[in-house]
Amino acid sequence: xxxxxxxxxxxxxxxxxxxxxxxxxxxxxxxxxxxxxxxxxxxxxxxxxxxxxxxxxxxxxxxxxxxxxxxxxxxxxxxxxxxxxxxxxxxxxxxxxxxxxxxxxxxxxxxxxxxxxxxxxxxxxxxxxxxxxxxxxxxxxxxxxxxxxxxxxxxxxxxxxxxxxxxxxxxxxxxxxxxxxxxxxxxxxxxxxxxxxxxxxxxxxxxxxxxxxxxxxxxxxxxxxxxxxxxxxxxxxxxxxxxxxxxxxxxxxxxxxxxxxxxxxxxxxxxxxxxxxxxx
Amino acid sequence: xxxxxxxxxxxxxxxxxxxxxxxxxxxxxxxxxxxxxxxxxxxxxxxxxxxxxxxxxxxxxxxxxxxxxxxxxxxxxxxxxxxxxxxxxxxxxxxxxxxxxxxxxxxxxxxxxxxxxxxxxxxxxxxxxxxxxxxxxxxxxxxxxxxxxxxxxxxxxxxxxxxxxxxxxxxxxxxxxxxxxxxxxxxxxxxxxxxxxxxxxxxxxxxxxxxxxxxxxxxxxxxxxxxxxxxxxxxxxxxxxxxxxxxxxxxxxxxxxxxxxxxxxxxxxxxxxxxxxxxxxxxxx
Numbered sequence: 001x002x003x004x005x006x007x008x009x010x011x012x013x014x015x016x017x018x019x020x021x022x023x024x025x026x027x028x029x030x031x032x033x034x035x036x037x038x039x040x041x042x043x044x045x046x047x048x049x050x051x052x053x054x055x056x057x058x059x060x061x062x063x064x065x066x067x068x069x070x071x072x073x074x075x076x077x078x079x080x081x082x083x084x085x086x087x088x089x090x091x092x093x094x095x096x097x098x099x100x101x102x103x104x105x106x107x108x109x110x111x112x113x114x115x116x117x118x119x120x121x122x123x124x125x126x127x128x129x130x131x132x133x134x135x136x137x138x139x140x141x142x143x144x145x146x147x148x149x150x151x152x153x154x155x156x157x158x159x160x161x162x163x164x165x166x167x168x169x170x171x172x173x174x175x176x177x178x179x180x181x182x183x184x185x186x187x188x189x190x191x192x193x194x195x196x197x198x199x200x201x202x203x204x205x206x207x208x209x210x211x212x213x214x215x216x217x218x219x220x221x222x223x224x225x226x227x228x229x230x231x232x233x234x235x236x237x238x239x240x241x242x243x244x245x246x247x248x249x250x251x252x253x254x255x256x257x258x259x260x261x262x263x264x265x266x267x268x269x270x271x272x273x274x275x276x277x278x279x280x
Numbered sequence: 281x282x283x284x285x286x287x288x289x290x291x292x293x294x295x296x297x298x299x300x301x302x303x304x305x306x307x308x309x310x311x312x313x314x315x316x317x318x319x320x321x322x323x324x325x326x327x328x329x330x331x332x333x334x335x336x337x338x339x340x341x342x343x344x345x346x347x348x349x350x351x352x353x354x355x356x357x358x359x360x361x362x363x364x365x366x367x368x369x370x371x372x373x374x375x376x377x378x379x380x381x382x383x384x385x386x387x388x389x390x391x392x393x394x395x396x397x398x399x400x401x402x403x404x405x406x407x408x409x410x411x412x413x414x415x416x417x418x419x420x421x422x423x424x425x426x427x428x429x430x431x432x433x434x435x436x437x438x439x440x441x442x443x444x445x446x447x448x449x450x451x452x453x454x455x456x457x458x459x460x461x462x463x464x465x466x467x468x469x470x471x472x473x474x475x476x477x478x479x480x481x482x483x484x485x486x487x488x489x490x491x492x493x494x495x496x497x498x499x500x501x502x503x504x505x506x507x508x509x510x511x512x513x514x515x516x517x518x519x520x521x522x523x524x525x526x527x528x529x530x531x532x533x534x535x536x537x538x539x540x541x542x543x544x545x546x547x548x549x550x551x552x553x554x555x556x557x558x559x560x561x562x563x564x565x
Contacts, residue, residue, distance in 0.1 A: 014370055014371065017365050017368070017370045018370060018371070020361075020362075020365065021362070021365060021366075021370060021376050024362065024376075024380060025376060025379045025380065027438070028379050028380055028382055028383050028438075028442070029379060029382075031383075031391070031394045031395065031398065031438075032382070032386075034394065034397075034398065034404065035390075035394050050404045050407055050408075051404060051408070092292045092293050092296060093293065095289045095290070095292060095293070096289060096290045096292070096293035096294075098289060099286045099287075099289035099290045100290070103285070103286040103289065104286070105283070105286035105287065108286075111290065111294075118297065118301050120491075120495055120548060120549070120552055121301065121305065121545065121548075122495075122498065122499030122500070122521065122541075122544055122545065122548060123499075124499060124502060124520075124521045124524050124525065124541065124544070125304070125305060125308055125524075125541040125542075125544065125545050126300065126301065126304035126305065126308070127304075127524075127525075127528065128304075128307075128308060128311065128528045128534055128537055128538060128541070129303065129304035129307035129308055129311070130300070130304050131528075131529075132307075133299070133303075133304075148296065148299065148300065149300055151296055151300075152296045152297060152299065152300025152301060153300060155293055155296060155297060155300075156297070159293060184285060184289070209385060212387065213387040213388055213389070213503075215388065215389060215502065215503045215506060215507075216502050216503070216506075216521075216525070219506070220525075220529060231387055231388075231389045232389075234389045234390065234393065235389055235393070235506070235507055238393050238396075238507075245397055248393065249394075249397075252390045252393060252394065255387065255390060256386060256387070256390050259385060259386065259387065260382075260385075263382070263385045264378070267378060270381075270385065271377075271381065271446050271450070272450075
């Protein structure tokens with residue numbers, strides 16, 4: 001809506017709105033502020049100065065975090081699992097979504113409907129049988145078992161989102177490509193994918209965020225310390241350094257900064273992607 | 281061959297989904313009818329379900345999931361109010377949107393650990409309250425069974441409400457401006473605009489949001505509980521997911537865990553179905 005009236009009038013009439021928004025922004029930002037400033041405090045300073053900006057900022061908490069190389073190992077595991085499952089889900093979902101959106105075949109509607117139903121199934125329901133499968137196949141405590149699970153869990157949403165995006169690719173473009181002798185796979189790769197770049201970036205970001213933050217599957221299927229993901233590792237950290245809060249906070253800060261950077265860089269896509277399912 | 285082509289495109293997806301979703305759900309349903317011990321299975325009929333519903337811990341877990349649903353209307357209200365404020369062109373709305381959405385992208389373990397330090401008995405919330413002379417408000421937020429569940433709920437709301445704000449705002453920005461212009465020409469007041477235009481236009485998005493959040497409260501709170509309370513103190517924050525995890529992986533009672541999974545799945549399905557029934561009826565009227 002268009003704001004009316006003089007600037008002064010606007011400020012007064014918007015005053016209560018600004019107050020409310022500032023209050024909520026403060027609530028959102030405070031835990032993050034607390035996290036980051038604490039990471040730079042010594043144990044002693046933290047006890048004396050809970051809220052304030054560190055008066056004698058130190059970096060040794062970060063050194064403690066990296067000591068022994070566990071943290072870097074967990075970080076590498078998370079990156080590997082995230083990259084692997086996001087990529088696998090993307091390739092598989094692209095092919096399936098293309099078929100659902102642009103091909104005629106028997107069973108299309110019921111199978112697509114199944115995808116929507118799968119989205120509401122709590123992952124915890126599948127965990128016990130999956131655990132037994134992984135034991136039977138002797139792939140418990142391996143990356144590929146977890147990549148398989150993550151790929152599966154993110155597929156329904158990815159297919160759904162990509163298919164609704166592909167539906168907007170005009171049939172005329174596809175028809176003319178087909179007349180030129182392009183086959184389906186070529187059309188998908190050289191026409192549909194470039195046209196759907198925003199949807200693809202969205203899927204990649206949303207799935208990456210989901211896998212990066214996942215805990216249940218990571219706790220159950222990767223039980224060896226050297227295989228743990230960063231998020232599971234952080235909970236280990238918390239119990240290990242329970243008395244040294246600044247060290248834990250340094251670990252959390254290091255785990256959070258990449259995500260914040262990704263968020264502020266790709267904000268447009270995050271927001272678009274997360275609301276894409278509902279707003280047409 | 282041409283007729284088989286579409287199936288080749290969907291085959292990889294179906295194969296993965298069969299392994300990750302279809303087989304496990306069928307297997308869990310089967311397992312829920314068996315007693316499993318030492319790798320041996322014996323048919324138990326509804327025995328697992330009977331012992332499940334006689335287990336006060338499971339009943340409490342379900343009750344807690346139900347209580348957590350209180351967060352849904354709270355988040356809906358916050359999301360609507362803040363989205364409307366941002367939509368009305370408050371100065372700096374883009375910056376506010378980024379900030380309000382930020383908690384949503386943070387990892388639950390990070391959020392959970394930070395908040396468990398904030399809410400500790402000697403954490404910064406209580407220290408702050410003591411510092412300004414409000415000692416009587418200080419409490420053991422996560423350590424006492426009176427407050428723990430509500431504290432967990434607060435953290436869930438803190439992390440998730442921004443999604444509603446962004447969702448509603450995106451929908452509002454796609455409402456045709458003529459609607460609002462017509463309303464202001466006819467001299468409609470702020471409340472009238474809110475109830476006659478804004479909320480009806482948002483109806484489908486609100487429904488979507490409610491469904492997503494109901495699912496979240498029933499089956500996506502494991503992470504919070506795992507990180508902040510481990511279900512304690514004294515099962516005060518036990519929820520269905522955590523119960524399934526404990527029964528299945530700590531106590532190795534797979535039959536019970538499978539039965540609990542089926543109950544959780546059924547409750548989720550019933551709530552979602554009821555929800556779409558109700559809205560369909562409203563639309564018909």
